[in-house]
Amino acid sequence: MGKTLFDKIWDSHVITDLGNGFVLLHIDRLLLHDMSGGKALKEAIDKGYPPVQPRLIYGTPDHTMSTKPGRTEHTHPPGLPLIKSMRETTSAYGIKLFDLGQDGQGIVHVMGPEQGLTLPGTTLVCGDSHTSTHGGMGALAFGIGSSELVHVIATQTMVQRKPKRMRARFEGKLMPGVTAKDMILHLIGELGTAAGTGYSVEYAGSAVRALPVEARLTLCNLTIEMGARTGMVAPDDTTYEYLNGRDYAPKGAMWDRAVAHWRTLPTDPDAEFDREHTIDMKNVAPQITWGTSPEHVIAVDRAIPDPRTGPEEKRGAWEAALQYQGLEPGKPIEGTQVDWVFIGSCTNSRISDLRAAAEIVKGRHKADHVTAWVVPGSVRIKAEAEAEGLDRVFLDAGFEWREPGCSMCLASNGERVPPGKRSVSTSNRNFVGRQGPGARTHLASPAMAAAAAIKGAIADVRKI
Amino acid sequence: MDKFTKVTGVATPLMRQNVDTDLIIRIERLVDNVTREGLGPYAFEQIRFKPDGSEDPDCIFNQTPYRDAPIILSRENFGCGSSREGAVWALKGMGIKAVIAPYFGDIFNNNCFQNGLLPVALPIHEIEQLADEMKASPGNARITVDLENCQVISPTGRTIPFQVDARRQHAMLNGLDDIALTMSRRDEIEAWQTSDKSSRPWVWL
Numbered sequence: 280m281g282k283t284l285f286d287k288i289w290d291s292h293v294i295t296d297l298g299n300g301f302v303l304l305h306i307d308r309l310l311l312h313d314m315s316g317g318k319a320l321k322e323a324i325d326k327g328y329p330p331v332q333p334r335l336i337y338g339t340p341d342h343t344m345s346t347k348p349g350r351t352e353h354t355h356p357p358g359l360p361l362i363k364s365m366r367e368t369t370s371a372y373g374i375k376l377f378d379l380g381q382d383g384q385g386i387v388h389v390m391g392p393e394q395g396l397t398l399p400g401t402t403l404v405c406g407d408s409h410t411s412t413h414g415g416m417g418a419l420a421f422g423i424g425s426s427e428l429v430h431v432i433a434t435q436t437m438v439q440r441k442p443k444r445m446r447a448r449f450e451g452k453l454m455p456g457v458t459a460k461d462m463i464l465h466l467i468g469e470l471g472t473a474a475g476t477g478y479s480v481e482y483a484g485s486a487v488r489a490l491p492v493e494a495r496l497t498l499c500n501l502t503i504e505m506g507a508r509t510g511m512v513a514p515d516d517t518t519y520e521y522l523n524g525r526d527y528a529p530k531g532a533m534w535d536r537a538v539a540h541w542r543t544l545p546t547d548p549d550a551e552f553d554r555e556h557t558i559d560m561k562n563v564a565p566q567i568t569w570g571t572s573p574e575h576v577i578a579v580d581r582a583i584p585d586p587r588t589g590p591e592e593k594r595g596a597w598e599a600a601l602q603y604q605g606l607e608p609g610k611p612i613e614g615t616q617v618d619w620v621f622i623g624s625c626t627n628s629r630i631s632d633l634r635a636a637a638e639i640v641k642g643r644h645k646a647d648h649v650t651a652w653v654v655p656g657s658v659r660i661k662a663e664a665e666a667e668g669l670d671r672v673f674l675d676a677g678f679e680w681r682e683p684g685c686s687m688c689l690a691s692n693g694e695r696v697p698p699g700k701r702s703v704s705t706s707n708r709n710f711v712g713r714q715g716p717g718a719r720t721h722l723a724s725p726a727m728a729a730a731a732a733i734k735g736a737i738a739d740v741r742k743i
Numbered sequence: 744m745d746k747f748t749k750v751t752g753v754a755t756p757l758m759r760q761n762v763d764t765d766l767i768i769r770i771e772r773l774v775d776n777v778t779r780e781g782l783g784p785y786a787f788e789q790i791r792f793k794p795d796g797s798e799d800p801d802c803i804f805n806q807t808p809y810r811d812a813p814i815i816l817s818r819e820n821f822g823c824g825s826s827r828e829g830a831v832w833a834l835k836g837m838g839i840k841a842v843i844a845p846y847f848g849d850i851f852n853n854n855c856f857q858n859g860l861l862p863v864a865l866p867i868h869e870i871e872q873l874a875d876e877m878k879a880s881p882g883n884a885r886i887t888v889d890l891e892n893c894q895v896i897s898p899t900g901r902t903i904p905f906q907v908d909a910r911r912q913h914a915m916l917n918g919l920d921d922i923a924l925t926m927s928r929r930d931e932i933e934a935w936q937t938s939d940k941s942s943r944p945w946v947w948l
Contacts, residue, residue, distance in 0.1 A: 710763045
């Protein structure tokens with residue numbers, strides 16, 4: 280029987296079988312960020328386990344510093360000790376850090392693919408649940424906790440149990456206004472936020488094959504929002520075109536050798552999955568979340584769901600979500616007034632995301648009552664956008680154009696949506712309090728977020 | 744890692760789905776220079792406290808006899824969301840030793856086993872019944888979670904078996920962490936790496 284993409288990468292990284300279903304798995308790349316990176320390095324060093332493969336470890340600060348224009352590490356003082364600790368511990372062991380103010384700094388899940396550090400067929404981990412993003416390059420990538428981070432620093436391995444396999448196929452062409460963000464939100468809406476628990480997910484089908492790499496990264500980013508730690512897209516010519524020439528990607532004869540290997544990775548035609556799900560792209564419209572879980576999602580032209588007609592086991596959660604969000608069941612979601620718009624995060628802060636938002640914004644102005652932020656994913660993306668004049672498009676429309684970082688996705692740097700205020704955000708979680716205590720979040724694509732800023736309300740991007 | 748063998752005590756029925764790690768501990772508490780042990784007072788702060796900082800008497804964690812309960816009962820997908828291990832540290836900081844839910848977020852589940860906090864997966868109807876038995880006899884009802892025998896004993900004395908990976912059970916019962924065990928396999932790791940450097944040299948920077 281053939282093997283899946285996931286099995287091929289997993290099996291080739293097993294160092295030894297530990298019994299009881301556990302294996303010792305080699306880790307090819309460890310990425311660090313400021314929330315947990317410096318602390319984990321320090322803990323490992325203090326325990327007598329200094330990094331054993333420092334050249335396979337790369338870091339960048341993203342979580343705790345301000346994204347205010349002209350920011351320094353001092354702009355948000357609470358983050359300073361974490362950034363300093365990361366700087367000290369990485370430099371002590373020669374670990375490459377894309378530091379604040381340097382070329383390459385950015386959100387860690389933007390930095391990896393951008394630098395060519397994320398390669399097909401590799402195992403990659405990071406102390407962040409959205410590490411699944413890197414699966415868009417054909418890597419086996421997953422988020423881990425602090426203790427597991429220390430284990431990787433100390434041994435360049437992990438003790439892991441093999442997950443089951445799920446394949447989600449998206450077939451057909453994307454309808455107008457539909458993006459990778461809408462595809463994955465739609466899937467989570469159909470399957471629920473825990474469908475992937477215990478699984479690895481492969482995204483396949485004609486619609487996925489047609490996606491550029493940045494969109495595949497968005498697709499894989501939200502894998503954890505349906506419970507799976509890892510989501511992947513098989514590498515292909517689109518991947519190789521994106522990767523070729525990047526800083527840390529192989530070069531010359533080594534590139535040719537790598538590509539020859541990568542071409543052996545896609546799932547064999549006769550490989551079997553434990554679960555399969557197919558989505559017809561005809562049924563996928565631009566999405567917007569209404570509640571406090573990513574599974575609380577509807578097409579933008581639909582009405583806010585009524586708990587009384589929903590599944591009985593979800594009734595309580597739906598009622599609580601509507602109350603927190605201040606929404607009335609049965610009313611159209613389109614037209615709901617919005618106070619904040621956030622375009623950024625490891626989900627949607629890449630150049631193609633900014634272009635899609637700018638296309639909607641160009642020649643228009645945000646609604647007066649809306650505060651709208653654009654936070655590019657990296658120093659390079661910011662520079663590229665400025666070279667194209669996208670910063671002017673946003674600034675002329677009344678948006679703020681900010682410095683790279685995680686920012687208002689999780690509010691760990693003090694940048695929050697105020698209590699009771701409603702935000703349309705291109706990030707990945709609409710949990711209670713995620714964007715700040717009492718903040719009400721609606722997840723959507725960059726174009727949908729841009730449309731909400733212009734209209735001052737949740738809007739259907741197809742009508743703009 | 745702290746050992747876990749058995750705990751007997753009050754169980755708090757926090758009967759909601761998708762208790763995410765943002766709800767368990769806010770991210771900014773992990774930015775502030777708070778020790779792991781010091782995170783307890785901030786656990787579930789969004790539901791334990793009102794916006795003015797005072798305790799919300801409607802929150803079950805603030806009610807007798809649940810205030811110092813060592814066990815939480817919850818619904819599906821407890822610990823979903825972020826990978827922050829601070830969620831486990833915060834639970835431990837508030838005195839929680841075991842959480843019983845139908846299933847857990849994968850990363851949270853792994854983090855629990857790194858810290859001696861036991862996640863117990865039971866069918867939802869069993870958990871609902873445990874919650875009913877707790878509420879039926881407030882102040883007196885106790886639940887036992889026994890890792891050695893892999894069973895939960897309900898307030899009325901019912902025995903409910905649960906499953907746990909043998910490897911993880913052994914590590915928890917003995918307070919072992921993985922690093923020392925993995926370090927003893929250094930030769931195997933190095934042999935794998937030497938071989939990989941010749942078959943996939945582009946990976947090695």
